[in-house]
Every structure is written in structure tokens, then in C-alpha cells.
Amino acid sequence: MNRVIVFLLAAFDALVTVAAGLVVVLAPATLLWVVEFGGLAPWGALWPTAARVWQLGHVVPLEITLPADYMATAGIDPGAASFVLSLAPLAFVGFTAISATRSGRRASRSGAAFTGALAGTVVFAAAAAGIALTAGNPIAHTSLTEAILFPALIFGIPALLGALVGEWQDADSGVIAALREWTEDLPEDWALTPTVIARAGAIAAVGLLGVAALVTAVAIFARGSQIVGLYEASHVDVLGAVLLTLGQLLYLPTLVVWALAFVAGPGVSLGAGATVAASGTTTGVLPGLPLLGVLPESTSPWLLLLALLPVAVGAFAGWVARSFFAADAERVAARIVVTLGIAVVSAGSAALLAALASGSLGPGVLAQLGPEPGPVALAIGIEVGVGAGILLLSPRRRAREDGAIEAVPTALLEPSVD
Secondary structure (H helix, E strand, O other): OOHHHHHHHHHHHHHHHHHHHHHHHHHHHHHHHHHHHOOOOOHHHHHHHHHHHHHHHOOOOEEEEOOHHHHHHHOOOHHHOEEEEOOOOHHHHHHHHHHHHHHHHHHHHOOOHHHHHHHHHHHHHHHHHHHHHHOOOOOEEOOHHHHHHHHHHHHHHHHHHHHHHHHHHHOOOOHHHHHHHHHHOOOHHHHHHHHHHHHHHHHHHHHHHHHHHHHHHHHHHHOHHHHHHHHHHHOOOHHHHHHHHHHHHHHHHHHHHHHHHHHHOOOEEEOOOOEEEOOEEEOOOOOOOHHHHHOOOOOOHHHHHHHHHHHHHHHHHHHHHHOOOOOOOOOHHHHHHHHHHHHHHHHHHHHHHHHHOOEOOOOHHHHOEEOOHHHHHHHHHHHHHHHHHHHHHOOEEEEOOOOOEEEEOHHHOOOOOO
């Protein structure tokens, strides 16, 4: 396909992604504008708030400065008038990343992978710049550099990864195709290693998110009464409850990442000296958001068994990876590398998610919430690596000439023919 057409299609993908993210905020805000103000207030006043929410959803920190008269009326300590809001609702990140990945893959199939990825990233950055320059807000401020760079990275990195995967699978020429052909000339097991690591690592990452989502759903069900109690304590009307619920849905992926840190073991920091972990829970003062009602006030030692779930995910990824190797393959080193690769991909994914799901939600003790990327990555890497290693490095079975089945250490198996 003509590169100009690929450029235009990628640019269109980026614009649609930006527009969809803004609509998610503007639609309920417009409903509130119609119901509460009857259309009397200027609709354009909604734009700065919607733009700031979109920016926060793309991990752009907001510097909040509350008016002095509001602080005096509300009786709030003037020292809390200025703070940073950086805990991102990851629903925006997830949507943008998925859309960008699909755009990169589509550009690869069209024969201009990197042109499409670059075009989409540039257009997304330009749209982010336009949003930043038109979203003047006396309460919430952003750095122009961060407001352009962070959204561009959120779109650009997945778009590039999608293009690279597409090139690896389908390209007939180019640097990526040459690299793939070079790996195919390696000995049998080593030729499979990059593909196996990528596929099994992706399976492990998705499996970890699935486990965390399941744990989150169970926690919401088990702590339903506490969530309802916080809704009642908020004293909001029906419209307010709907808007509050929609806002919390945007933060639901963030909570899923917190659940992943809880399952892995390190847990989640809730400010100075307060943590929620399977090994023990110490909670401090938290905002009265109903969704935070899922956080347990105490934990049981039995919850430490949740760490077996990442091990099971790693075992499943190892089983998938093992199916790529011939039953009579002798090269243990290749399977060791695959095991380490799965662990590294899982740990890296967990570290990235933990970093995105951490930040500030207010002044004082709320200045740092979320999981620590380092401990979470270490725990996930070990747990998934152990599970993958059990399946990839365990002794294999081969048929003897008399038809019996003999267990043979993997290191002694004969080389693969296929």
C-alpha cells in the first residue's frame, strides 16, 4: 500500500483514539451540564476539566492549587492547598495502548510498519499538544513537556511494538526480516527461542492480569457491604452516584494492578507507614471513595497462598513453551533461556504496570499510593520463573523400542530431527 495512505490511516487511528478518550469524559460531563445547569452555563467551561482528566489518564501529573476562599469556607488547612495529583485512571492507558498496537499491526500488514507507527505517534503528540494549549485551568496545571511527551509515549511504544511483531511475523524484507532469517539458521531449539519467549511471555503477562482481575472481582463481591456503606456516607444524589461510579470504573484497571501486587506478595503502599499486603495490613486515613472499600482492614496468613497463582500462570506459560520443543530435544540451555525470558518479560510487565498504577492522590499521607515497581517485579519474576521452569526443565518421557514409556532426564534426550 502507498506510504501516504498508510500515513493518513495511522493519523486517523490516532485522532479517533484521542477523540474516543475525550468523549468518555465529555459525555457524562455534558449530562451533568444539562441536568444541573439546564444549558444556561457555557458548555465550553467543561473543556478544561475534561482535558485535564484525559491528561491524568495518560499519566500526566496535575499540579492542583485550591482557591484560598474555598479553603477558608471548607475549613481545610492552608498547607493542603497545593498538591500533585498523579494516580492515573489506567482505563485510558489501556484503551490507547490497545488502539495503538492495532494501528501498528495494521501498518505492518500494509507494508509500511514504521511509517505508520511514526505517523500515529506524531499525530497523537500533536493532539496532546493542542489539548494542553487549550485547556487553561486556574486550579489544575501541567507541564507542557510532560503533557505532550507522556501521551505520545503511551501511544508510540505500543504502536512500535505492534509494528515490530507484525514485521517479525509477515515481513519479507527489511532489518526485522533479516534478523528473523538469521535466527532461523540457528540450531533447531535456538531458532525457536525468540518466538517462544515472546509468545509465552505475553501469555504469562495476560494470565497475571486475568488472575488479578479475578481477585479484584472476588474482593468487590466479598466487600460489597463496605462499598455500599461508603456510597451511603457520600450523601450523593442519583446523578452524583452515576458520575461517581463512572469515575471509579476508569480507575478499575488501576485497582487490578494493585490486586496483582497483593497477589504477588509485596502489596500496596497507602501512604506513610500504611500498606495492604497478604502478609499483613496497616491502613491509615483514606478518601471515602466507595471503590477503596475493597481494601481489607485485616488479612489472614492463608492469603499468602495467593502467591501460588503467579506460579500457576508461569507453569501454564511453560507448558505452552514446552510444546514448541520436540519431545526428543536435548538442548537444555535453550529451555533455560526460555524460562529466564518468560520470567524477565513477566517481571518487566509487572514493573511497568506497578509504575503506572502508583502516584499521588492528594496532600500529606496521600502523596504516594500504589505498589513499588521493584519488589513487585522481583516477586513476579521469581514466581513465574519457578512455574515456567517446572514445566520446561522437568524430565521428559520417551517411548522405548518395546513400546514401554521411559522417563529420561531432559539433558540426556537425543537431538531434535524436526
